[in-house]
Amino acid sequence: MEILRHVVVLVHLVGFAILFGAWVVEAVNGKHQITRLMNWGLAIAGLAGLILAAPWGIDYDLNYAKIGVKLVILVIIGALLGIGAGRQRKTGSVPGAIFWSIGVLTFANAAIAVLWR
Numbered sequence: 001m002e003i004l005r006h007v008v009v010l011v012h013l014v015g016f017a018i019l020f021g022a023w024v025v026e027a028v029n030g031k032h033q034i035t036r037l038m039n040w041g042l043a044i045a046g047l048a049g050l051i052l053a054a055p056w057g058i059d060y061d062l063n064y065a066k067i068g069v070k071l072v073i074l075v076i077i078g079a080l081l082g083i084g085a086g087r088q089r090k091t092g093s094v095p096g097a098i099f100w101s102i103g104v105l106t107f108a109n110a111a112i113a114v115l116w117r
């Protein structure tokens, strides 16, 4: 059970890496677009996160305040990806506030995961 949980944590981290990596590529190349990879990364991190939110394969209590905050931030990132993709379809570009918020909130969720003990 414990090893299976570690595998799901690994998948969770891969989702984070895909979402944040895809965002960094756009930030660095100056295009600032929403890409399909970002949606995939969010879906993978979110699904694995929900599986990890259940207390299995551990002998300590989960921090549900922290998990709740991460879930709220994930939903906000999802909304921003959706709104940003819509604006991109209509106007060809994503408002800067939406693009930068996606990266900052993704980084914030990773920081909360690692620093809030």
Ligand code: HEM
Pocket: 005, 009, 012, 013, 016, 019, 042, 045, 046, 048, 049, 050, 052, 053, 058, 062, 067, 070, 071, 074, 077, 106, 107, 109, 110, 113, 114
């Ligand atoms: C963009 C969204 C997210 C990012 C970037 C993210 C990032 C991370 C990272 C980096 C870790 C590893 C922390 C460590 O082991 O020290 C982690 C663990 C965890 N995450 Fe997330 N996360 C996200 C969304 C979620 C969501 C939505 C949930 C639950 C609803 C969730 C639940 C968890 C749990 C329970 C762990 C601990 C796993 C364990 O040690 O057993 N995460 N997350």
